[in-house]
Amino acid sequence: MPLDGLFVHALAHEFNQKLAGGRITKVHQPYPNEIILVVRNNSQNYPVLLSAHPAYARAQVTQIPYQNPKTPTNFAMFLRRNLEGARLEKIEQVDNDRILHFAVNTHDELGDEQTLLLTLEMMGRHSNLFLVREKDQRILELIKHVPADQNRVRSLMPSATYVLPPAQNKENPFTSDLGSLAKILLDDERANWAKAIQQQFEGFSSQSAQALVRAIDGASDAIDATKNWLAHFDQPAPTLYRSDKNKLSYAAFDWGQEANEKTAFETLGELLDAYFAGQAEADRVNQQAASLVRLVKNELKKNLGKQKKLEQTLTDSENADSFKVKGDLLITYPHLVKKGMTEVEIENYYDENKRLKIALDPRFDGLQNANRYFHKYRKLRLAKDYVLEQLAATQEEIDYFNQIQTQLAVASPKDVADIKVELIDQGYLREKARIKTKGKQTKKPKYVMGKPDQFVASDGTLIEVGKNNLQNDQLSLKKSNRHKIWLHVQKLPGSHVLIDSENPSSETIEEAAKLAAYFSKARDSANVPVDYLPAGKLRKPNGAKPGFVIFEGQQTIYVTPDAHLVQKLKKV
Incomplete structure (x- = not known):
């Protein structure tokens, strides 16, 4: 509802x-x-x-x-x-x-x-x-000041008189004798009951009106059935429904809604936390990290465009020998080319004397056109090594920003500050200039990094999840963590996960792997491969970006991310 x-x-x-x-x-x-x-x-x-x-x-x-x-x-x-x-x-x-x-x-x-x-x-x-x-x-x-030109019904500014929103002139079902409900049930067809209830009584959504119809349908006394149904709102039994498409809905009590899974909660607050946790947190992150999301999107677009151009240059360099062949043929038969010609067909002695059609610049003669082809050949040969180096660097940038994009997608509001600091340290984002006070030397405040998220496995083992690259480095490379088990989704951006145990149970490894899969780009996938090994086997290459490690000797487990398990294991 x-x-x-x-x-x-x-x-x-x-x-x-x-x-x-x-x-x-x-x-x-x-x-x-x-x-x-x-x-x-x-x-x-x-x-x-x-x-x-x-x-x-x-x-x-x-x-x-x-x-x-x-x-x-x-x-x-x-x-x-x-x-x-x-x-x-x-x-x-x-x-x-x-x-x-x-x-x-x-x-x-x-x-x-x-x-x-x-x-x-x-x-x-x-x-x-x-x-x-x-x-x-x-x-x-x-909390929101609304100018008069945006709301002419009532004044929404400080010092104004508070006026309730316009009344709907409907009955309050908790104070009504419900006589009008009996009239609805007599006068209308069952298919129209829910809509009529909404129009007559205040506070009914379409879902709650339909739930009431289910409750009174077939009851011997519809008025008593309605009163009993309304009494549940004074003694709620909060229920969360999950459909077969993983869509969530909720109600103050279990009113018979069809669902693939039902979860009961002790309080309405716990119910709303479970329902809004993902949606509201994502929206809060979007508010706080809007500039970071734009930066990452622009950097990815720029580097993907650069990669496309470099790949085209590499393709051309692979065909560099064809320019040499054309230059050799033109310098062998220069007399066949006259200024003003746009192409010429010459017998190709490199390919069993087949004839090769060669495009020409009409401004030049045969020798000059040959020199142009030799120049292209030398340029492309020299460019190949540079292009390969640039492609590797560009791919590294793409991988890095894909990782940041994934982190922003699974971040909580407290993680955004760490990501921002990292982007400033890496030179992608400018730090706001501090206002200098006359006669005083301003000091940059010491930044305190957020802590990784903590989860507790079913057997009580602590599992930590890095939500950004700074936290990932802290988890993966800290000397005291060398013998603990480290996990990461295979070949995709995602969080580093650390089990606080040197010899965890298979159940704990599986639960940690599901956390690694959930906090990754594979969140909505099934049968996700997750690598795991002792953290002491991780290595960070010199000059590597934050969060990047290499390793070998890992084992792999296949799991399916489980949002319900994440909520269950979360340490409050």
Whole structure:
């Protein structure tokens, strides 16, 4: 189901159970449209994600790690001043709509008690997050400022009065007596029930309306069946569905949807983490790494074009002897060529006296045309060695940027900074100039590289996965790792994987190989070959780019990447 009003009802119920009465201890804004509130309640910290993302708007308790920017945004600083240390009283849903009010008890600048509403509207591209003063409904700040010429229905700027989005004038199914439902079932054909339910009741998506139809179809009392069905949203049993085409969908409880695989979760937050992990993370990476993606794409295009030209030159150089033959024939029979001729046919004594047609430059005589062919011959012969050297260097560049492209495709937001530093060190990207302070010597801040991702095998063995070349070098070439087992997908760009064991079980090797295949260009393939051997057998050639190693004496295992296994083994 999409995140409709019914699912938001279940979220509000879960939030009130976990968060109501807790203190907001920290506020972070790791991404442009998303806020993380750390709420401490019952001696436990809950990271609450409030997202106004146009495609992934949602509210949830999340366990997906995030990395804060070095400099907090103005919106994050404003929320910190007003919310940190305040008590979260309750969470309310507006009717059965996709709007949540997080009511926070705090004090104003004069010390008087006040209630602020952190209001999240989850409305697709119109999603927004507001901080509103309850007593006068004044908008203190919001995550997206919308000028009046872009929204004439209501003002979405600081100091304006907060007004709810236009009402849909539908019934709230949780407060209605459901009398109109009986009328729908009597007046409409079964094929029209779902659409009629959506039109009559607030908060129903097409999937949830169809699920309700399945629940009441054939029931002796449709009203009671509907009430029982709605009661599940107050006692959710979060369920993730995976289709035979590996497409994911979710519901607040198992409502009988057909699926190839069903996974149950304890909380709605865990369910949303599992559903949005890949999609939302990829979008965050695209936001942070847009310039890097463009750079890699341009470098690949440039080097592929260069490779094509070099290969054509190499093909021509392979035919260099044909130019020598034409020059020899022209210098043997110069009298057959007169200025103004564009071609001549001469008996070829190199090929059993067959006749050879030779193109001519009409500006020159026979000897001059012969010299032109000899010049081409010498040039191509000399170019061959240079072209082979350039082809090797160009192929190295193509392999390198294919590797970076693969890393960006599987990167999490925290990995992007490492990739950027690497590209700066390799000279492909310029570092932003630091502003010099008058009379002070500015020092370049020391960069702290991110750590490889960690996974735990079924038998408890630690498995580490490098998500970029800097991490790959750290895993593969560190002396203390020499006797541990190293893995990499065969002949394709991918992550370096290290098993923290000198003699791992066959099951652990298979699980690590599946991680290596998943974090590679072969992620969507089946029966992927993965090489493995002790890390001490790896060698890095002098001058090789980051992440490049050579080895021999490896063994190979064939596996199929498994996204579900990756989530299962991930160390939080």
